[in-house]
Amino acid sequence: xxxxxxxxxxxxxLNSCQTETKQNYPDFLLGKWQRTNDELGKTxxxxxxxxxxxxxxxLKKNDTVFKETLSIISKNDTLHLKVEGVNxxxxxxxxxxxxxxxxxxxxxxxxxxxxxxxxxxxxxxxAKVSNDEFDxxxxxxxxx
Numbered sequence: 001x002x003x004x005x006x007x008x009x010x011x012x013x014l015n016s017c018q019t020e021t022k023q024n025y026p027d028f029l030l031g032k033w034q035r036t037n038d039e040l041g042k043t044x045x046x047x048x049x050x051x052x053x054x055x056x057x058x059l060k061k062n063d064t065v066f067k068e069t070l071s072i073i074s075k076n077d078t079l080h081l082k083v084e085g086v087n088x089x090x091x092x093x094x095x096x097x098x099x100x101x102x103x104x105x106x107x108x109x110x111x112x113x114x115x116x117x118x119x120x121x122x123x124x125x126x127a128k129v130s131n132d133e134f135d136x137x138x139x140x141x142x143x144x
Contacts, residue, residue, distance in 0.1 A: 023074050025052050028101050028120045033140035036124075046070070046125075046140060081105045081116060 029052070035044035041060055048054035052072035058065050068085040079095040093105035093116050102119035113129035113136075120126075125140040 023079055024098060025072055026103050029118065032143040033125050034143050035138055036141050037139045
């Protein structure tokens with residue numbers, strides 16, 4: 001009985017010493033953004049909520065020609081960018097690099113893009129989607 005109690009106390013102490021991993025969510029994304037380097041006749045927006053869910057959409061005149069739902073989620077103590085509305089199933093991009101004003105996430109199994117980058121530069125939100133052969137850059141201004 002004494003050994004059992006000692007083991008229980010030891011397990012309790014070991015468990016209480018574990019530190020919780022704090023996820024650093026990218027606060028710089030939050031808000032409403034409008035693309036400034038869009039194709040002629042199109043207007044693209046990204047709107048990010050406080051819960052790290054967002055929507056990206058492109059308008060041509062008054063018609064929505066593209067729409068995706070975005071969210072930053074934690075899976076196995078790692079952040080992922082979840083993209084829905086483009087493929088049949090949601091696509092996850094694992095965060096591979098992150099600073100206070102940028103992140104890179106990747107999914108080598110996805111055809112395009114395999115890599116998504118976001119960064120804040122001179123009050124502009126910039127993004128790049130790419131694979132080994134091709135990339136598309138986005139420049140957004142915050143909407144007030």
